[in-house]
Amino acid sequence: MHVIINGETVLENEARILISDLAIQRGYxxxxxxxxxxxxxxxxxDHLDRFYHSAAKMHLDLTVNREQLKEMILRLIEKNNxxxxxxxxxLTGGYSTDGYSxxxxxxxxxxxxxxxxxxxxxxxIRLVTYPHQRQLPExxxxxxxxxxxxxxxxxxxxxxxxxxHNQAEISECPRSNFxxxxxxxxIITASQHILKGITRKKILEFSEFNIKxxxxxxKHLEKVKEAFITSTTKAxxxxxxxxxxxxxNGKPGAITTEIYNKILAAGKLL
Amino acid sequence: MHVIINGETVLENEARILISDLAIQRGYxxxxxxxxxxxxxxxxxDHLDRFYHSAAKMHLDLTVNREQLKEMILRLIEKNNxxxxxxxxxLTGGYSTDGYSxxxxxxxxxxxxxxxxxxxxxxxIRLVTYPHQRQLPExxxxxxxxxxxxxxxxxxxxxxxxxxHNQAEISECPRSNFxxxxxxxxIITASQHILKGITRKKILEFSEFNIKxxxxxxKHLEKVKEAFITSTTKAxxxxxxxxxxxxxNGKPGAITTEIYNKILAAGKLL
Numbered sequence: 001m002h003v004i005i006n007g008e009t010v011l012e013n014e015a016r017i018l019i020s021d022l023a024i025q026r027g028y029x030x031x032x033x034x035x036x037x038x039x040x041x042x043x044x045x046d047h048l049d050r051f052y053h054s055a056a057k058m059h060l061d062l063t064v065n066r067e068q069l070k071e072m073i074l075r076l077i078e079k080n081n082x083x084x085x086x087x088x089x090x091l092t093g094g095y096s097t098d099g100y101s102x103x104x105x106x107x108x109x110x111x112x113x114x115x116x117x118x119x120x121x122x123x124x125i126r127l128v129t130y131p132h133q134r135q136l137p138e139x140x141x142x143x144x145x146x147x148x149x150x151x152x153x154x155x156x157x158x159x160x161x162x163x164x165h166n167q168a169e170i171s172e173c174p175r176s177n178f179x180x181x182x183x184x185x186x187i188i189t190a191s192q193h194i195l196k197g198i199t200r201k202k203i204l205e206f207s208e209f210n211i212k213x214x215x216x217x218x219k220h221l222e223k224v225k226e227a228f229i230t231s232t233t234k235a236x237x238x239x240x241x242x243x244x245x246x247x248x249n250g251k252p253g254a255i256t257t258e259i260y261n262k263i264l265a266a267g268k269l270l
Numbered sequence: 271m272h273v274i275i276n277g278e279t280v281l282e283n284e285a286r287i288l289i290s291d292l293a294i295q296r297g298y299x300x301x302x303x304x305x306x307x308x309x310x311x312x313x314x315x316d317h318l319d320r321f322y323h324s325a326a327k328m329h330l331d332l333t334v335n336r337e338q339l340k341e342m343i344l345r346l347i348e349k350n351n352x353x354x355x356x357x358x359x360x361l362t363g364g365y366s367t368d369g370y371s372x373x374x375x376x377x378x379x380x381x382x383x384x385x386x387x388x389x390x391x392x393x394x395i396r397l398v399t400y401p402h403q404r405q406l407p408e409x410x411x412x413x414x415x416x417x418x419x420x421x422x423x424x425x426x427x428x429x430x431x432x433x434x435h436n437q438a439e440i441s442e443c444p445r446s447n448f449x450x451x452x453x454x455x456x457i458i459t460a461s462q463h464i465l466k467g468i469t470r471k472k473i474l475e476f477s478e479f480n481i482k483x484x485x486x487x488x489k490h491l492e493k494v495k496e497a498f499i500t501s502t503t504k505a506x507x508x509x510x511x512x513x514x515x516x517x518x519n520g521k522p523g524a525i526t527t528e529i530y531n532k533i534l535a536a537g538k539l540l
Binding site for chain 1: 273275282283285287288289290291292293294295297298299328329358360362363369370371372378380402406411412413414415416418421422
C-alpha cells in the first residue's frame with residue numbers, strides 16, 4: 001500500500017516523518033476520514049469542508065488547495081487500486097524548532113482496505129457512560145487520549161465503547177455521534193459540545209423523520225425506545241445496552257433499522 | 271545533534287518514525303523533560319519516577335528498565351558533548367495496525383541546548399486566565415492541544431502564558447505550576463487536578479517556608495501579595511500581571527525571590 005506525504009507517494013512501510021513534528025511532541029494535528037466505494041470517495045465534499053475548517057481553526061496553514069488535495073486523493077486511489085477503502089487525511093503541527101510553536105504542517109494521506117460488514121448491525125453495540133468533555137469538541141483533532149486510555153475500563157464493564165457525558169449532559173462516543181428515539185418516536189441527537197459527524201449530518205437531512213438536535217440528559221436513557229450511534233465506518237449501529245440497562249427489547253429497533261437502510265443507500269453501502 | 275530512537279543513536283535531522291505511530295494518529299504518548307548541568311542530569315530520579323508512572327498509567331509497555339534508560343541518557347550526553355541542556359524522553363503509542371490500539375511503544379530521547387537566562391526573573395511573566403481542565407492532568411502526556419491552540423488568544427490579551435481554571439478553581443499553566451503568596455505570607459499551590467511538577471515538589475520540601483497544597487480560587491487573586499510559576503526551565507518566575515490586575519507592586523516579591531534563589535541552588539543553576 002502507498003501513502004502520500006506532502007504530495008510525494010511513498011510505500012506505507014517507509015512512510016516516516018521527523019520526530020520534531022508537533023503531533024509527536026505535543027499531540028497537535030487535525031484529520032478527516034472518509035470511505036471510497038468502487039473507487040469513488042463518499043461524501044468527500046463534506047469531509048473536505050470539515051478538514052479545511054479544522055485546519056483553519058487550529059491555525060494550521062494548509063497551502064494545498066482543494067483541487068490539489070482532491071487530485072492527490074484520486075492519485076492515491078489509482079495507485080493503490082483499492083476500490084473499497086477508508087482514506088485518512090492528516091495535517092500535523094509540522095517540524096517545530098522549539099517543540100511548541102506551530103511550523104509548516106505535514107500533510108499525510110493514507111488508505112486502508114475497508115469492507116462494510118452488515119453483520120454488525122444485528123449484533124449492535126454496548127456502551128458504558130463516562131464523565132468527560134472532549135477539548136475543542138467541534139474540531140476534528142487527532143486527540144483521542146482519553147478514549148484510548150479508557151479501553152481497559154470499557155472491557156472491564158463488558159462494553160464495546162464509551163459514551164461521554166458532562167454532568168448530566170450526554171455528548172457523544174469518541175468516534176461516533178449518539179442518537180436516541182423517545183417514546184413518542186422523536187429522534188434526538190446532541191446539539192452542542194460534540195464533533196458534528198458527516199453521517200449525523202446526512203441523517204439530519206432525512207426529511208421523513210422527526211429528528212431534532214437538542215440536549216440529551218442521562219435521565220432520558222431511562223425511557224428511550226431505541227438508541228444508535230453513527231459514523232463513517234458504522235453507518236448507524238443500534239445501541240442495545242447502556243451500562244446495565246437494556247435498550248428497548250435488546251434488539252435493533254424499527255426506526256434505527258429504517259435510518260440504517262437509508263444511510264446505507266446514501267453512503268453507497270448497499 | 272544526535273537523538274536515540276529505541277536504543278539506536280541517529281542524527282537529529284534523520285530521526286523519523288513511521289506515520290502509523292499512535293502519537294501521530296491519535297495524539298497518544300507520554301514524556302518527561304529534565305535539564306543537565308555540566309553534563310549531569312538534574313533531579314533525574316524524580317523525573318524517571320514520573321516517566322515510569324506516566325507510561326504505566328497510560329498502558330504503555332516500557333520494556334527498557336531504569337538502568338538501561340539511564341545508560342542511554344548518559345550515552346546521549348556523551349555523544350552530543352553538550353554540558354547544559356534539556357533532555358526529553360518520549361514514549362509513544364507505537365505502530366498501531368488499526369490506528370487505534372496501543373502497540374509496542376517507541377522510545378525517543380532528544381537533547382537540546384539550554385542555558386538558563388537569569389534576566390527572565392526580573393522581567394517576570396503576564397498571565398491570562400482561561401476556563402479549561404486538562405484531561406488526565408496527573409499524567410505527563412504529550413497533549414498540549416488546548417495550550418497551543420490558545421497562543422493567538424494569549425498574544426491578543428498581551429499575556430505570555432495562560433492560567434487554567436475550572437469553574438472558580440485555578441489549576442496550573444500548561445507547562446508550569448502556579449503558586450500564590452497570601453497577605454499572611456502563606457504560600458499556596460493547587461493540590462489537585464494538576465500535573466505535579468518536579469520543581470513544585472522540590473519547593474514543597476523547603477522547610478523554612480509556610481507552604482501548603484490547597485484549592486486556589488479566582489477570587490484569591492484579588493488579594494495575593496505575590497504569585498509565581500515553576501518549571502524545569504523557568505525555576506521560579508514571578509507573575510507580575512494576571513489579566514488586567516497587577517500583582518503586588520508589579521515587581522518580583524521578597525518571598526518569590528527567596529524561593530527562586532533556593533531552587534536555583536538546588537537545581538545547580540547558580
